[in-house]
Amino acid sequence: MADQTQPWAERTVEVPPQPGVGVPQQRDAFRRGVASVGPSGAKRTEPFPVVQDPTGPGWPGAPAPRRPLSWHIAQLRRGGQWSAAGALFAFVCWGIWAISGGGNLAAPLLIFVLSLLVAAGLFALARLLGRVVLEQRLGRVRRSARGAHLVTAVFLAGLGVAWLQQTEWVVSVWNWITNN
Template identity: 65%
Template sequence: MSDQTQPWADQTTQPWAERTVEVPPQRDGFQRGVASVSPRAPRSERSTESFPVAPHEETGTGWPIEDEPRERMPLAYHLRQLRKGSHWSTLGGLFAFVCWGIWAISARGDFTSPVVAFLLTLLVAIGLFALARLLGRVVLERQLGRVRRSARGAHLVAGIFLAGVGVAYLRQTEWVVNAWNWIAGT
């Protein structure tokens, strides 16, 4: 037992017999522990009114409505999105450039035609990249409702095209074809 003379002593340590409980005086005729309940009206007298219904308010969550304009993303976001996957186009372009260089040097003539041919090839690759992006926008974003987070697919398509063009340049070079036939044994 704790010493009850101390001001910090816990009151819960007193034995139950020694504890005294003071009940404050009651006001207005209420009794402690007794709730006042009004009697229920008979079922026939009860109101049958329904509760009022609040009107539906749009919160802006859920699927976007087609007429509702979407937030425009900043230009930096779109440029960052276009850079993702650019290594595929860069690799294809580098391969096409090296193969074009081999073809142009082995032709031993004026470089005007080969330069125009390579620039035309690059323009076709850029157009193919743009077409792949447009197709991805129509199919993935509009029809399927997905969000594109990169341009990897379009860069891959352009890179494969440029690698194919590089192989086509090599197939037009006589000494490369002869070396390939010698290695293949045909």
């Protein structure tokens, strides 16, 4: 029995030999560090044959695996706050311009809707350009749509500034502030 004054991690317990359990017999060809294999020329039998398809995923030149629609939608949403901020700025500026013009709001509303459609087309063009340049030419993976959203936001902000420049009282206030 081990000395009880030693710490528990340093104690050793001797197990008496058990009948029927022993060290397995070693083969004559045993060499340490060398794996034992079957006799040479033995045919390998497997329950299911391994068939390798050279066109499957993982092979060079193989098509990339298709991703679900939810993955694509999540990718398009990343960076959407840029487009939303640009659209909000453009809407406020359009509202100031439309109300300052007086009269019927049908024509300014049509202009705003067409401007949003142009912004959506610009977004699609930026995504297409990113796909061609980044994915196909450079071989990179796009994980978001931040670049396309940023391009769209800059366009919408510029559109809002253009509407403010067409509003007479806003231009007068701006000139008054910059001259004083």
